[in-house]
Amino acid sequence: MDIQSFALGFAGGAAFVGNVWIWTHIKIFLNARKRFMADVKRGLHVDVVA
Incomplete structure (x- = not known):
């Protein structure tokens, strides 16, 4: 095999x-991101670790 x-x-x-x-x-x-945006809309600021 060359x-x-x-x-x-x-x-x-x-x-x-x-x-x-x-x-x-x-x-x-x-x-x-979907979960993060849902949390932001509820007023929770959560760090997303992907």
Whole structure:
């Protein structure tokens, strides 16, 4: 296996894992923001840790 095809395979795998990780955290962040905005509307100021 030459170094170029290995690098391409590694980059492809890393991109796939990265996309899954990013989408998971976007969903977590959006849910956390929704809860945070609801708390702010109730007058509570809560630190959100995502």
